[in-house]
Amino acid sequence: MRKFKTESKKLLDLMINSIYTNREIFLRELISNASDAVDKLYFKSLTDKSIELSKDELAIQVSFDKDARTVTVSDSGIGMTKDELDRNLGTIAHSDSLAFKMENGEAQGDDVDIIGQFGVGFYSSFMVGKSVRVVSKAYGADEAWVWESDGVEGYSIEPAERAEHGTDVIITLKDNTDEDNYDTYLTEYGLKDLVKRYSNYVRYPIRMEVTKSRELPKPDDAGDDYVPQFENYTELDTVNSMIPIWKRRKSEVSQEEYDEFYKTDFHDFADPARTISVHAEGALSYDALLFVPSRAPFDLYSRDYQKGLALYSSNVLIMEKCEELLPDYFNFVRGVVDSQDLQLNISRETLQHNSQLRAIAKKIEKKITSDLEDMRDNDREGYEAFFEDFGRGLKYGIYASYGAQKDSLADLLLYYSAKQDKLVTLAEYVEAMPADQPAIYYAAGDSLERLGKMPIVKTVLGKGYDVLLCTQDVDEFCFTAMRDYGANEDGEGAKEIKNVASGDLDFATEDEKKEAEEATKENENLFKALKDALGDAVTKVEVSARLTDAPACITTEGPVTLEMERVLSKGPDG
Numbered sequence: 057m058r059k060f061k062t063e064s065k066k067l068l069d070l071m072i073n074s075i076y077t078n079r080e081i082f083l084r085e086l087i088s089n090a091s092d093a094v095d096k097l098y099f100k101s102l103t104d105k106s107i108e109l110s111k112d113e114l115a116i117q118v119s120f121d122k123d124a125r126t127v128t129v130s131d132s133g134i135g136m137t138k139d140e141l142d143r144n145l146g147t148i149a150h151s152d153s154l155a156f157k158m159e160n161g162e163a164q165g166d167d168v169d170i171i172g173q174f175g176v177g178f179y180s181s182f183m184v185g186k187s188v189r190v191v192s193k194a195y196g197a198d199e200a201w202v203w204e205s206d207g208v209e210g211y212s213i214e215p216a217e218r219a220e221h222g223t224d225v226i227i228t229l230k231d232n233t234d235e236d237n238y239d240t241y242l243t244e245y246g247l248k249d250l251v252k253r254y255s256n257y258v259r260y261p262i263r264m265e266v267t268k269s270r271e272l273p274k275p276d277d278a279g280d281d282y283v284p285q286f287e288n289y290t291e292l293d294t295v296n297s298m299i300p301i302w303k304r305r306k307s308e309v310s311q312e313e314y315d316e317f318y319k320t321d322f323h324d325f326a327d328p329a330r331t332i333s334v335h336a337e338g339a340l341s342y343d344a345l346l347f348v349p350s351r352a353p354f355d356l357y358s359r360d361y362q363k364g365l366a367l368y369s370s371n372v373l374i375m376e377k378c379e380e381l382l383p384d385y386f387n388f389v390r391g392v393v394d395s396q397d398l399q400l401n402i403s404r405e406t407l408q409h410n411s412q413l414r415a416i417a418k419k420i421e422k423k424i425t426s427d428l429e430d431m432r433d434n435d436r437e438g439y440e441a442f443f444e445d446f447g448r449g450l451k452y453g454i455y456a457s458y459g460a461q462k463d464s465l466a467d468l469l470l471y472y473s474a475k476q477d478k479l480v481t482l483a484e485y486v487e488a489m490p491a492d493q494p495a496i497y498y499a500a501g502d503s504l505e506r507l508g509k510m511p512i513v514k515t516v517l518g519k520g521y522d523v524l525l526c527t528q529d530v531d532e533f534c535f536t537a538m539r540d541y542g543a544n545e546d547g548e549g550a551k552e553i554k555n556v557a558s559g560d561l562d563f564a565t566e567d568e569k570k571e572a573e574e575a576t577k578e579n580e581n582l583f584k585a586l587k588d589a590l591g592d593a594v595t596k597v598e599v600s601a602r603l604t605d606a607p608a609c610i611t612t613e614g615p616v617t618l619e620m621e622r623v624l625s626k627g628p629d630g
């Protein structure tokens with residue numbers, strides 16, 4: 057039998073040009089490899105006490121040379137021997153890091169967190185580089201080697217010089233073309249931005265030479281008109297913040313630290329209203345840190361708004377906004393989910409299996425719900441402010457799911473009670489219902505004031521029943537989708553939710569109804585004249601048994617009320 061030969065040139069080409077959607081992730085991949093190399097050395101030092109590592113050895117450095125058009129990622133990690141260079145960088149889809157993880161997974165515990173697994177990340181450097189040089193000296197070895205390739209014709213390995221153990225990956229960037237400009241990778245700002253975006257939480261310091269400015273000392277003979285003088289200088293700075301705040305227990309982090317993290321990472325000026333920290337272990341372990349903003353972002357209800365949580369795996373950013381992690385009605389929640397257990401796809405830009413993600417999303421949804429319930433019960437003022445901004449979305453959640461979400465969302469809703477003159481939950485409404493009250497009543501319109509003056513509202517209140525006054529477009533649609541509220545576990549005992557303006561409100565006694573019918577008959581001619589005068593504006597005119605002190609009211613038959621007609625005729629966006 058013959059062995060398959062890989063057309064590595066074609067394979068590499070395929071790799072480089074079709075796996076990644078975003079070429080800037082090359083830096084993420086190289087830093088991840090550097091972090092793995094440092095991790096491996098650190099792991100070795102845990103078991104071999106003869107290895108003493110200084111803090112500087114457990115670090116990564118990123119630099120660039122504008123003239124030579126190179127970007128370099130250096131680490132003082134475990135390094136590679138000549139054989140390892142050949143095996144690891146000469147074989148596509150070969151990952152020594154994965155093998156390392158398999159061998160030491162048990163032993164490494166929390167101290168080591170290897171990122172690599174697919175054996176392709178390194179080649180992403182050819183998306184931006186026309187050639188790549190890797191100078192490496194393995195820990196404990198005497199000689200260094202340089203691996204070099206233009207990504208097309210294969211590679212060479214030659215002896216090289218390197219003072220200490222570790223690896224430098226030096227990319228010579230491609231020339232700019234009309235479409236592609238690689239110059240952002242040759243600026244301090246451009247590189248720093250990428251480090252912060254993708255590798256901010258890599259556990260080892262990532263250092264960069266950064267330019268700073270300082271004021272020169274004021275000369276002794278400076279006169280009153282002295283203008284302060286500044287000079288630029290460069291300094292090696294740690295660019296990443298390293299410790300993922302979401303991995304720390306809530307008891308170890310101050311609210312100020314959470315607030316700071318939220319404001320910087322999610323670009324808000326105000327502190328969050330709620331901070332939810334989740335640490336799950338077991339079949340699917342993950343950490344999550346979620347925030348409920350204290351007010352709605354300006355574009356929350358626009359089509360451009362993008363929901364989602366940042367998704368990390370082993371401290372490296374996979375997706376900035378993973379939509380699947382949040383249901384639409386919790387689209388306002390911001391935050392981070394980090395899980396080592398996710399099966400990433402080969403580009404580490406998305407996931408292999410969404411079932412894991414769905415499982416996490418479910419748990420997260422529950423956490424958010426219970427946190428909001430907690431706020432509702434223990435910080436009512438805060439909850440009312442929250443509801444003012446985000447309540448509409450919760451109601452849409454029920455409406456858009458045709459009521460399927462009512463079990464989880466109905467208890468988060470607040471409505472204005474005409475009787476109690478304040479916001480109440482549906483549970484509080486039902487709790488306060490007189491024993492003979494048959495249904496939950498609401499009235500929908502555009503202002504509380506006008507709703508309060510509606511004759512039918514007064515009638516219902518007059519019977520000792522409360523009426524929920526609803527002023528949002530979505531209210532009536534939401535209630536129509538809910539139909540009823542308050543069923544027990546067996547699905548019994550639910551109270552129907554009724555619009556006081558719908559024709560079938562049945563408060564009148566049989567006698568009163570008969571009376572009204574007779575009055576209608578007796579005045580047949582009058583009503584016919586009224587109907588003729590009003591024409592198509594009404595379908596019929598009759599005596600009503602539902603009015604108390606008002607002379608007349610307009611009402612509808614069937615499920616669509618006047619208010620809904622008004623909303624519908626405005627179109628979906630109002």
Ligand code: ADP
Nearest residue numbers: 089093144151152153172173174175176177178
């Ligand atoms: P992965 O990281 O998924 O294993 P890569 O293509 O990124 O795949 O890297 C392939 C292998 O090359 C790694 O498994 C590792 O053994 C080796 N390697 C890459 N970069 C370095 C480095 N900076 N130091 C030591 N070994 C490295």
Ligand code: MG
Nearest residue numbers: 089172177178
């Ligand atoms: Mg890698």
